[in-house]
Amino acid sequence: MAYNNIIVEKRGKVGLITLNRPKALNALNSELIGELNEALAKFEKDDKTGCVVLTGSEKAFAAGADIKEMSSLTYIDAYKNDFITSWDYVSRFRKPIIAAVAGYALGGGCELAMMCDFILAADNARFGQPEITLGVMPGAGGTQRLTRFVGKSKAMEMCLTGRTMDAAEAERSGLASRVVPLDELLEEALKVAEKIADYSLPIAMMTKESVNRAYETTLAEGVRFERRVFHSMFASEDQKEGMAAFVEKRAPQFRNK
Numbered sequence: 012m013a014y015n016n017i018i019v020e021k022r023g024k025v026g027l028i029t030l031n032r033p034k035a036l037n038a039l040n041s042e043l044i045g046e047l048n049e050a051l052a053k054f055e056k057d058d059k060t061g062c063v064v065l066t067g068s069e070k071a072f073a074a075g076a077d078i079k080e081m082s083s084l085t086y087i088d089a090y091k092n093d094f095i096t097s098w099d100y101v102s103r104f105r106k107p108i109i110a111a112v113a114g115y116a117l118g119g120g121c122e123l124a125m126m127c128d129f130i131l132a133a134d135n136a137r138f139g140q141p142e143i144t145l146g147v148m149p150g151a152g153g154t155q156r157l158t159r160f161v162g163k164s165k166a167m168e169m170c171l172t173g174r175t176m177d178a179a180e181a182e183r184s185g186l187a188s189r190v191v192p193l194d195e196l197l198e199e200a201l202k203v204a205e206k207i208a209d210y211s212l213p214i215a216m217m218t219k220e221s222v223n224r225a226y227e228t229t230l231a232e233g234v235r236f237e238r239r240v241f242h243s244m245f246a247s248e249d250q251k252e253g254m255a256a257f258v259e260k261r262a263p264q265f266r267n268k
């Protein structure tokens with residue numbers, strides 16, 4: 012399948028999606044989002060894909076929603092077509108997905124990165140929600156996810172002023188899991204993704220689902236959910252294999268069963 016705005020590759024068990032609208036700093040238009048969703052759906056169906064890396068260019072992960080496309084949108088069109096809702100697919104993608112962010116991750120770019128499971132940042136990354144400078148506010152989850160990542164005070168400051176955050180601050184405040192030098196970003200993201208993809212896929216998916224539950228429920232409910240899912244893992248062949256391999260002092264051979 013040929014795409015106009017993204018590059019899709021397979022590296023072993025890892026799916027690699029590179030946003031590729033360099034002239035517009037990977038601004039997210041509806042065509043790009045459609046292509047991204049299609050590529051993700053294919054990786055979701057592919058039994059041989061265990062993890063996905065989503066990245067951009069050295070200058071921009073994505074500079075937000077395409078302002079030129081969005082500028083003439085009317086309220087009625089936005090409402091009728093449920094504008095932005097199709098972007099949420101990334102947050103519902105069931106396999107592990109890592110955002111490898113270099114350069115600008117602004118507005119919808121920051122929101123897209125936050126929909127992934129975690130963010131590996133290059134040392135030149137800049138995160139922000141500058142929508143207020145355009146006369147709007149974040150509309151793809153930014154007011155909610157950024158607040159959960161960095162807390163109310165910092166999220167409020169960023170959304171109300173449009174201030175951007177560098178990679179060091181993003182790591183310090185919990186938005187990025189780690190910062191690596193720019194020239195090592197992709198290699199490191201692929202290495203981490205390969206490690207995840209070598210584990211049991213259903214167990215990784217259940218782990219992801221359980222961690223995400225922490226955002227949606229009380230501690231008691233979350234722990235109950237974790238316990239049920241944890242118990243269910245003892246019905247898997249991969250649990251038997253993982254523990255037998257430890258006891259027998261050998262590497263496990265997970266079969267995703």
Ligand SMILES: CC(C)(O)CC(=O)SCCNC(=O)CCNC(=O)[C@H](O)C(C)(C)COP(=O)(O)OP(=O)(O)OC[C@H]1O[C@@H](n2cnc3c(N)ncnc32)[C@H](O)[C@@H]1OP(=O)(O)O
Pocket residue numbers: 034035036038039074075076077078079095115117118119120122141142145148149150151153
């Ligand atoms: C999803 C929602 C609902 O949350 C809404 C949003 O995401 S709103 C968008 C939020 N993002 C922004 O406001 C960032 C806009 N871009 C910039 O501020 C700057 O481009 C920059 C600081 C990221 C980089 O500046 P600079 O290096 O000077 O490059 P530019 O010359 O400005 O940009 C190069 C080229 O890219 C086009 N561009 C950049 N961002 C966007 C965008 N978000 N939408 C459409 N096009 C964008 C820019 O217009 C330039 O193209 P040309 O005009 O030269 O053709």
